[in-house]
Amino acid sequence: MKTVVITGGGRGLGRVTAEKLAAAGCRVILVARSATPATAAAQEIRRAHTDAVVEPRWVDLSSQAQIRAFAEAVIRQHEPIDVLFHVAGVMQTSRTRRLSADGLEETLAVNVLAPYLLTGLLLPALDQAPSARVVTVSSRLHLPGSRGEPVDFDFADPQLEHGYNPDRAYKNSKLAVLWFTYELQRRLASRPITANAVCPGFVPSTAAASTHGAMHALMTLLMPHMPFATSVDAATESLVFMALDPSLDGVGGRSSANATRSSPAPSPSTSTEPNASGTSRPTSPASTDSDDSDAGNARPASTSTARCPGGRCSGPLSC
Numbered sequence: 201m202k203t204v205v206i207t208g209g210g211r212g213l214g215r216v217t218a219e220k221l222a223a224a225g226c227r228v229i230l231v232a233r234s235a236t237p238a239t240a241a242a243q244e245i246r247r248a249h250t251d252a253v254v255e256p257r258w259v260d261l262s263s264q265a266q267i268r269a270f271a272e273a274v275i276r277q278h279e280p281i282d283v284l285f286h287v288a289g290v291m292q293t294s295r296t297r298r299l300s301a302d303g304l305e306e307t308l309a310v311n312v313l314a315p316y317l318l319t320g321l322l323l324p325a326l327d328q329a330p331s332a333r334v335v336t337v338s339s340r341l342h343l344p345g346s347r348g349e350p351v352d353f354d355f356a357d358p359q360l361e362h363g364y365n366p367d368r369a370y371k372n373s374k375l376a377v378l379w380f381t382y383e384l385q386r387r388l389a390s391r392p393i394t395a396n397a398v399c400p401g402f403v404p405s406t407a408a409a410s411t412h413g414a415m416h417a418l419m420t421l422l423m424p425h426m427p428f429a430t431s432v433d434a435a436t437e438s439l440v441f442m443a444l445d446p447s448l449d450g451v452g453g454r455s456s457a458n459a460t461r462s463s464p465a466p467s468p469s470t471s472t473e474p475n476a477s478g479t480s481r482p483t484s485p486a487s488t489d490s491d492d493s494d495a496g497n498a499r500p501a502s503t504s505t506a507r508c509p510g511g512r513c514s515g516p517l518s519c
């Protein structure tokens with residue numbers, strides 16, 4: 201039985217993915233921010249799937265002390281972790297810059313630093329699995345042409361102390377988790393652990409949780425029926441695929457930018473990596489991984505053919 205640690209398990213895509221993983225026979229360590237959603241989700245999943253093995257945990261991912269305490273408890277169990285799934289994410293709407301308990305800009309803290317810290321602390325348990333996966337939920341919103349403020353990661357101001365904008369904070373964070381994923385894969389190359397990222401597509405039904413008023417009504421009632429929307433079911437199928445599909449065994453350093461197909465693209469064509477000037481913007485759309493369309497809902501095909509598009513190299517860290 202595979203053990204999966206999944207964050208964001210209390211609601212949204214993380215909650216549904218946790219249920220699908222439990223139904224697929226995994227032991228799921230379901231992490232939510234607080235006790236009530238964690239235990240409620242675990243109970244609901246056990247009610248729906250009598251054989252499900254779901255263990256609720258609560259960790260506020262904006263608190264590094266809580267992340268450390270959780271990781272220490274997991275490590276103390278001396279059990280392997282097969283999949284570490286970073287699903288939790290925050291998208292602020294207020295123009296007021298919020299700080300975490302550690303005094304860090306909250307979007308950066310939850311979306312980037314939490315996966316970084318948790319992965320590092322859980323490496324001993326990932327190392328114990330015969331073949332482990334670290335999967336991080338990214339977003340293609342950082343790509344050129346997306347609505348709102350463009351991505352602009354300034355290494356002189358990573359916490360947006362100057363000119364905070366919630367949109368930019370989110371896009372920057374989702375670009376940064378791609379860098380994290382690619383760099384993690386590079387550093388783990390000699391170990392049987394892979395790191396990949398997946399964008400679920402635009403899923404209004406769950407994204408609505410970060411909205412209010414008229415926008416909330418639009419996101420819950422109208423947008424799920426638009427052709428550009430991805431359903432919760434399709435989005436979570438692609439998340440489960442990244443966590444479990446055998447075609448991804450040993451394949452890392454990839455980003456799947458479309459819920460409807462697999463073929464995660466090799467790094468780092470999705471985006472620029474930090475450049476010498478310390479700022480970074482995504483490259484032109486032509487150099488992004490998958491396209492932005494969500495047409496069709498076919499289950500992702502095998503990625504075993506996912507190779508460097510230019511044929512320059514063959515390994516999972518090609519290009």
Ligand SMILES: NC(=O)c1ccc[n+]([C@@H]2O[C@H](COP(=O)([O-])OP(=O)(O)OC[C@H]3O[C@@H](n4cnc5c(N)ncnc54)[C@H](OP(=O)(O)O)[C@@H]3O)[C@@H](O)[C@H]2O)c1
Nearest residue numbers: 208212213233260261262287288289339402403406407409
């Ligand atoms: N929906 C989309 O269109 C879309 C598109 C691209 C990427 N994504 C990404 O997909 C992931 C899941 O999003 P979703 O659509 O399911 O949104 P969601 O319903 O808002 O879920 C976000 C999850 O993150 C958790 N979370 C936020 N801050 C946390 C913290 N400090 N500590 C612990 N947990 C925290 C939330 O827990 P609480 O209930 O406690 O807040 C919730 O479970 C996110 O990473 C999001 O950025 C979503």
